[in-house]
Amino acid sequence: MKIGSDKTVLGGLLACVALLVFTALAGCVSTQPQEIPGDLPPLAAVEEIKPAPVPEAEPAPQPEAEPDPIVEAEPTRISLVAVGDNLLHMPIVNWCKTVDGYDFTPLYREVEKLVAEADLAFVNQESPLGGEGFAPSGYPMFNSPQQAGLALAATGFNVINHANNHGLDKGAKAVLATADFWREVPDVVYIGINRSEEERAEIRVVEAQGYRFAWLAYSYGTNGMPMAQSYLMNLIDKEAMAADIEQAQELADAVIVSLHWGNEYQFTPSREQRELAQFLADLGVALIIGHHPHVAQPLEWLEGKDDLPTLVMFSLGNFVSNQDRRNRMLEGMLSVVFFATENGLAIEECGVIPLVMHYERGYQNYCVYPLYAYSEDLAQRHYINQLDRQVSLGFFSGLAYDIWGEYCVIHNS
Numbered sequence: 001m002k003i004g005s006d007k008t009v010l011g012g013l014l015a016c017v018a019l020l021v022f023t024a025l026a027g028c029v030s031t032q033p034q035e036i037p038g039d040l041p042p043l044a045a046v047e048e049i050k051p052a053p054v055p056e057a058e059p060a061p062q063p064e065a066e067p068d069p070i071v072e073a074e075p076t077r078i079s080l081v082a083v084g085d086n087l088l089h090m091p092i093v094n095w096c097k098t099v100d101g102y103d104f105t106p107l108y109r110e111v112e113k114l115v116a117e118a119d120l121a122f123v124n125q126e127s128p129l130g131g132e133g134f135a136p137s138g139y140p141m142f143n144s145p146q147q148a149g150l151a152l153a154a155t156g157f158n159v160i161n162h163a164n165n166h167g168l169d170k171g172a173k174a175v176l177a178t179a180d181f182w183r184e185v186p187d188v189v190y191i192g193i194n195r196s197e198e199e200r201a202e203i204r205v206v207e208a209q210g211y212r213f214a215w216l217a218y219s220y221g222t223n224g225m226p227m228a229q230s231y232l233m234n235l236i237d238k239e240a241m242a243a244d245i246e247q248a249q250e251l252a253d254a255v256i257v258s259l260h261w262g263n264e265y266q267f268t269p270s271r272e273q274r275e276l277a278q279f280l281a282d283l284g285v286a287l288i289i290g291h292h293p294h295v296a297q298p299l300e301w302l303e304g305k306d307d308l309p310t311l312v313m314f315s316l317g318n319f320v321s322n323q324d325r326r327n328r329m330l331e332g333m334l335s336v337v338f339f340a341t342e343n344g345l346a347i348e349e350c351g352v353i354p355l356v357m358h359y360e361r362g363y364q365n366y367c368v369y370p371l372y373a374y375s376e377d378l379a380q381r382h383y384i385n386q387l388d389r390q391v392s393l394g395f396f397s398g399l400a401y402d403i404w405g406e407y408c409v410i411h412n413s
């Protein structure tokens with residue numbers, strides 16, 4: 001399966017945005033942590049390209065023509081963003097109810113620009129989207145209205161993962177209905193679940209700016225739910241993963257692996273996570289996108305195959321949730337730029353835009369904010385603050401820097 005990204009026309013805009021986002025990054029390291037809110041120094045101004053002055057015509061011809069200056073082509077940049085678990089607890093579903101259905105788009109309005117501007121935009125959709133015959137439900141056996149999927153697509157997400165521990169919550173029928181649903185949504189690829197053995201064998205490839213990205217996805221388990229057919233969801237299995245990666249490398253310019261893994265509520269990657277990440281790095285995977293622990297974990301480089309680097313985001317944390325602890329409200333949006341080089345694609349820039357999951361008393365006003373757009377006023381109104389658990393901008397920025405350090409992208413440009 002492949003889709004041609006119609007976002008490629010945004011190339012120029014993206015380059016500009018990426019430049020703004022990453023001007024402060026050098027070799028994937030941002031400038032020193034900045035306090036928020038406050039008067040932030042503007043990022044290095046992008047110099048306006050001015051036309052060269054036109055010399056006045058000389059009366060006499062030049063004896064020799066000046067050689068044309070060599071104009072170096074700008075390298076192709078392909079941008080990617082990734083967020084964690086879209087965990088639609090029932091209070092969120094109820095708040096998104098409208099007179100004649102559901103509208104989940106308000107959840108994403110503050111991050112829509114960041115998502116829409118990226119060539120590749122990944123999200124882990126934690127619950128099945130079973131459609132007709134499956135009522136909406138929350139923890140512990142989730143099913144979410146398909147309008148939630150439409151809102152993700154409308155926001156600009158184009159790679160949707162379903163390999164996670166809730167993917168089988170409503171059995172095989174809901175997995176198949178979820179896949180059928182996504183097949184009708186243009187310019188979106190679903191990963192991690194399959195309708196058949198043939199589909200399991202088919203590597204999902206997404207094209208962006210003429211380059212091909214293979215997306216593989218695996219979950220540590222299914223919360224004990226049986227899988228009637230083994231192809232329904234991809235589970236972590238080194239032998240199968242190695243075979244998939246070998247096939248993916250023949251089809252694509254870069255291989256990206258989504259992993260639903262790790263221990264819940266642990267800020268530090270487990271030994272198993274580290275060991276599996278190195279296994280994938282040794283096979284030449286370019287990027288590992290981790291999720292599931294409900295809290296964030298670090299972003300790191302590993303040395304992989306042929307000494308090439310592999311970037312690992314151990315955990316993005318949640319994306320949307322109704323959880324009730326302040327440290328589960330701090331989440332990451334991984335932001336990566338691939339550059340086309342003579343030797344293929346390479347990740348040249350990366351950072352993490354910290355996000356805050358916000359909601360208020362009465363289970364309302366659910367919305368994900370980039371930390372740079374969040375305010376002390378909103379923090380004070382956060383429902384968790386009213387549960388007597390201290391929520392503040394300082395808490396979120398402190399936690400973000402504890403986890404991601406200099407990779408944090410906190411600015412309001």
Ligand SMILES: [Zn+2]
Nearest residue numbers: 164165166292
């Ligand atoms: Zn999970």
